[in-house]
Amino acid sequence: xxxxxxxxxEIILQLVLNGLAVGCIYGLVALGFVLIYKAxxxxxxxxxxxxxxxxxxxxxxxxxxxxxxxTAFTLAVVAVALFGAVLDAAVLRRVLxxxxxAVVMLTIGLGATFRxxxxxxxxxxxxxxxxxxxxxxxxxxxxxxxxEYVAIIVGTFLLCAVLYVFFTHTKIxxxxxxxxxxxxxxxxxxxxxxxxxxxxxxxxxxxAAIAGVLLAPVSLIDTNLGFIGLKAFAAAxxxxxxxxxxxxxxxxxxxxxxLYAGAYLPQGFKDVAAYVVLLxxxxxxxxxxxxxxxxxxx
Amino acid sequence: xxxxxxxxxxxDLALFRDRAQRxxxxxxxxxxxxxxxxxxxxxxxxxxxxxxxxCGMALMVLVGYTGLVxxxxxxxxxxxxxxxxxxxxxxxxxxxxxxxxAATVTAAAGMLVGLPALRMTGVYLTxxxxxxxxxxxxxxxxxxxxxGGLRGKPVQKAxxxxxxxxxxxxxxxxCLGFLIGCLWLTCNxxxxxxxxxxxxxxxxxxxxxxxGVNLAVYKTIAFAYSAGLMGVAGALFxxxxxxxxxxxxxxxxSIQFLLMVAVGGLGSLHGAVFGAVFxxxxxxxxxxxxxxxxxxxxxxxxxxxxxxxxxxxxxxxxFVKQPGLEPGIFGLILVxxxxxxxxxVYGRWMKLRLYFSTFPLYKRATFKRQRAYMRSxxxx
Numbered sequence: 001x002x003x004x005x006x007x008x009x010e011i012i013l014q015l016v017l018n019g020l021a022v023g024c025i026y027g028l029v030a031l032g033f034v035l036i037y038k039a040x041x042x043x044x045x046x047x048x049x050x051x052x053x054x055x056x057x058x059x060x061x062x063x064x065x066x067x068x069x070x071t072a073f074t075l076a077v078v079a080v081a082l083f084g085a086v087l088d089a090a091v092l093r094r095v096l097x098x099x100x101x102a103v104v105m106l107t108i109g110l111g112a113t114f115r116x117x118x119x120x121x122x123x124x125x126x127x128x129x130x131x132x133x134x135x136x137x138x139x140x141x142x143x144x145x146x147x148e149y150v151a152i153i154v155g156t157f158l159l160c161a162v163l164y165v166f167f168t169h170t171k172i173x174x175x176x177x178x179x180x181x182x183x184x185x186x187x188x189x190x191x192x193x194x195x196x197x198x199x200x201x202x203x204x205x206x207x208a209a210i211a212g213v214l215l216a217p218v219s220l221i222d223t224n225l226g227f228i229g230l231k232a233f234a235a236a237x238x239x240x241x242x243x244x245x246x247x248x249x250x251x252x253x254x255x256x257x258x259l260y261a262g263a264y265l266p267q268g269f270k271d272v273a274a275y276v277v278l279l280x281x282x283x284x285x286x287x288x289x290x291x292x293x294x295x296x297x298x
Numbered sequence: 299x300x301x302x303x304x305x306x307x308x309x310d311l312a313l314f315r316d317r318a319q320r321x322x323x324x325x326x327x328x329x330x331x332x333x334x335x336x337x338x339x340x341x342x343x344x345x346x347x348x349x350x351x352x353c354g355m356a357l358m359v360l361v362g363y364t365g366l367v368x369x370x371x372x373x374x375x376x377x378x379x380x381x382x383x384x385x386x387x388x389x390x391x392x393x394x395x396x397x398x399x400a401a402t403v404t405a406a407a408g409m410l411v412g413l414p415a416l417r418m419t420g421v422y423l424t425x426x427x428x429x430x431x432x433x434x435x436x437x438x439x440x441x442x443x444x445x446g447g448l449r450g451k452p453v454q455k456a457x458x459x460x461x462x463x464x465x466x467x468x469x470x471x472x473c474l475g476f477l478i479g480c481l482w483l484t485c486n487x488x489x490x491x492x493x494x495x496x497x498x499x500x501x502x503x504x505x506x507x508x509x510g511v512n513l514a515v516y517k518t519i520a521f522a523y524s525a526g527l528m529g530v531a532g533a534l535f536x537x538x539x540x541x542x543x544x545x546x547x548x549x550x551x552s553i554q555f556l557l558m559v560a561v562g563g564l565g566s567l568h569g570a571v572f573g574a575v576f577x578x579x580x581x582x583x584x585x586x587x588x589x590x591x592x593x594x595x596x597x598x599x600x601x602x603x604x605x606x607x608x609x610x611x612x613x614x615x616x617f618v619k620q621p622g623l624e625p626g627i628f629g630l631i632l633v634x635x636x637x638x639x640x641x642x643v644y645g646r647w648m649k650l651r652l653y654f655s656t657f658p659l660y661k662r663a664t665f666k667r668q669r670a671y672m673r674s675x676x677x678x
Contacts, residue, residue: 043421094637100420101367102636105560108553109632116626124622223622230432230549233425241422272436275429282426283414 013143015259021149021218023255024156028211029232030239030247031163032204038242039180039200042092042103046111047208048229053114054080054209055216055225056122059129069132077209084205085198092201093194096183111226119223129216152214159210160248163203167244176200231258234278240288249289253277313485330474334467341466342538347578348473349534354558354570354577355484356527361556362565363488364520365500367420369552370411370427373434374525376547378404378532380438380445383453383542388444393458401529408525412518419503431549438544450543453536463537473534480527485567487523496520500565550625557628561635563642572643584627588618641665 032047044050054076061072091110095102136147167173179186179196187193212225219225235254239246254274262270281288302309302316314320334341353375360366381403385396411430415423438445445451455464456472463469487493495516498506507513536542554577562573592615600607617623639646645665653660 043424091633091637098640101361101365101560101564102640104367104421104424105556106633106636108556109629109636112553112625112629113633116622116624116629119622120617120620120626230428234429237422237425268436268440272433275432278429279414279426279433282418282422286417286422 010143011263015263016256017143017145017149019256019259020252021146021152021255022259023235023252024152024248025211025215025218025228025251026232026235026254027248027251028156028159028207028214029229030236030251031160031244032208032211033232033236034239034241034244034247035200035204035207037236038244039176040092040096040197042095043100043107043241044204045104045107045229046114046226047204048226048232049111049114049118050080050084050205050208050226051212051215051228052118052221052223052225053083054205054212055129055221056118056212057209058213058216059127059221060122062130063127069130073213076213077206080209080212081202081206084208085202087205088198088201089194093197096197111229115223115226122223124223127221129213129221131217148217152218155210155214156248159207160244163207163244172196172199231274234274237278238281238288240290243288243290246288246290313482327478334470338467341470343578343582345466345470345473346538347574348470348477349531349538350555350558350574350578351477351571352480352527352531352534353555354562354574355480355567356524356531357555357559358562358565358567358570359484359488359496359527360520360524361559362569363493363500364496364517366415366517366520367424367556368427368524369424369549369556370431370434371524371528371555372547372549372551373431374404374408374528375532375535375551376434376438376544377407377525378529379536379542379547380451380532381529382533383451383536384444387454393456397530397533400533401526404529404532405522405526408521408523408528409518411525412521415521416514416517428549428552431547431552435544435547435549438547445544446542448544450541453540453542456537469537473538476530476534480530481567481571484527488567492516492519554628557632560632561642563644563646564640566644568647569642569644572647576643580628580631581624584624591618 029047029051032050033044036042036044036047057079058072058076061067061075062069067075087110092103092106095106131148131151137144138147139145167177175186175191176196176199178189179191179193183193186196215225215228219228231254232251235251236247237250238253239248239250254277257277258270258273261273265273304310314323333344337344353371356374357368357371360368378400382396382400385391385399386393391399411427415426418426439447441447455462456469457463458472461468463472488496495506495511498509498511499513499516499520503513539546558573558577559570560573561576562571563569592611595614596607596611599610635642641648649665652664
């Protein structure tokens with residue numbers, strides 16, 4: 001009896017660990033959505049594809065050019081962040097102030113273009129990313145703790161801490177908050193709103209790239225990696241679209257729900273669990289767990 | 299430039315603006331009737347254009363006229379297609395009754411999505427419909443007994459009133475008939491109080507509400523009508539592709555429909571049709587270009603010597619034959635349209651027409667759009 005109960009507990013703990021790791025990835029991608037949405041009120045449907053670009057860039061640097069893992073990691077994140085800034089300056093700034101629909105379509109189009117670019121540059125094969133934590137695990141109390149998962153969880157929490165400090169304790173961070181609250185007022189106060197937006201796109205793309213590199217050893221790299229972005233939507237909405245802690249908590253919740261649905265519900269529920277939760281949340285509490293949705297002023 | 303001076307209310311009810319416009323449409327209709335004789339080899343593609351135009355019209359009602367952006371229309375198409383095939387083949391219903399019932403089922407599904415949608419605004423709705431589409435796709439995969447699951451479901455030829463519509467010309471006329479019927483219905487609906495309420499909701503929900511438009515009712519009607527049209531399109535689509543599998547109705551198809559609406563031009567039925575022509579014929583053009591472009595490139599660079607020509611040919615050929623290229627081209631076109639011609643093909647056509655009718659006096663600013671930088675959906 002005790003043995004059976006222990007095994008069940010171990011399974012539950014194992015699921016918690018795996019769920020947290022997957023949830024962290026969702027949380028990171030959702031964080032990218034939220035940062036951009038908070039600052040510019042644009043919803044970036046290409047966030048998942050930026051993540052894919054990050055993973056591919058890192059793979060290319062490590063396997064094709066023989067860089068070390070950490071160098072490649074840094075270079076990939078910087079490259080994708082720069083790309084994000086250029087993307088904002090060249091493309092997205094033009095649609096500021098236009099209806100939502102234009103932005104949604106624009107980022108969907110950009111996402112398709114990125115996927116196509118990736119499949120032309122890196123081919124449509126499936127790759128594995130070699131990392132220092134690959135395929136290693138430590139047994140802790142009967143639970144196999146994979147190092148990849150630990151890397152994901154630790155990485156996410158470090159990143160969140162850095163972002164928190166950045167947004168609350170630095171001058172640029174506060175200026176960004178001001179720009180996100182009211183673009184015109186911030187501009188009148190002497191904040192370079194355009195540069196802020198480019199910066200926020202850079203940060204968001206960088207976060208996506210980090211998520212991609214962290215995820216790459218767990219799930220394989222292919223051009224459809226970006227579709228994780230759809231589940232990250234569920235995470236972002238669950239947390240309330242404009243809330244940074246909400247995005248992470250939403251991601252963790254979705255990750256846990258998904259793994260438990262996979263373990264205890266009939267087949268097929270794992271893939272749609274996130275979306276069912278999303279629909280229920282939207283129907284019952286559209287502002288999410290932490291969100292603030294008010295009426296639009298006329 | 300000419301103005302129509304209206305002298306009676308009947309003129310407001312007329313479907314066409316003046317006799318010239320009516321004559322153009324009659325000419326177009328005759329051309330479409332003659333098309334099976336003129337272009338027999340492209341009939342299949344043109345039938346697909348008609349079906350896509352139905353889808354575009356359905357989405358246009360929702361996106362272009364009511365201002366609700368849906369990424370879930372592939373699911374409605376799927377529901378319509380599977381319901382129609384189930385009703386005709388498994389239950390043995392007559393064809394037209396099955397189409398009507400499939401449209402009803404899809405409209406009911408649309409209402410179901412529309413109800414929670416009443417509480418959502420803007421991008422939340424888009425995400426919710428996206429989630430709906432993904433769930434429906436999973437349901438289509440798992441509900442073996444009705445949908446055939448991953449094995450798919452073969453579709454027999456349509457039999458309308460005992461007449462088999464097996465050949466391409468017959469199917470072409472069937473699609474044409476449905477398209478014209480639905481266009482006429484939608485056109486009239488959009489001129490009715492319902493249509494005006496939709497446009498009011500699109501332009502400002504608060505203003506519409508204060509003018510006495512019941513948001514809940516009209517948004518639900520928009521969703522149901524749009525989904526119902528999608529159901530009709532789904533029934534025809536099922537016959538067109540003649541084999542149903544769940545992965546046909548993926549989110550990418552929804553994106554294609556949105557592309558149609560955006561490229562064609564938001565807020566006009568013309569736009570839906572133009573967009574459909576564009577989206578359905580672009581793959582045909584791309585596949586033609588795949589063979590032609592490397593040859594041209596080789597010939598152009600052939601002036602620098604035979605080797606240069608051959609090298610350029612092989613490089614361009616390898617690039618053009620990449621399987622991932624096509625979605626990228628779609629994406630790029632979408633991006634360019636949103637950036638440079640947000641009014642779409644129809645908007646460009648309007649501008650051209652205005653340019654010529656007001657010839658030396660055309661002002662670019664006529665179509666300049668206002669930007670709103672302070673429009674926040676969040677209150678803090």
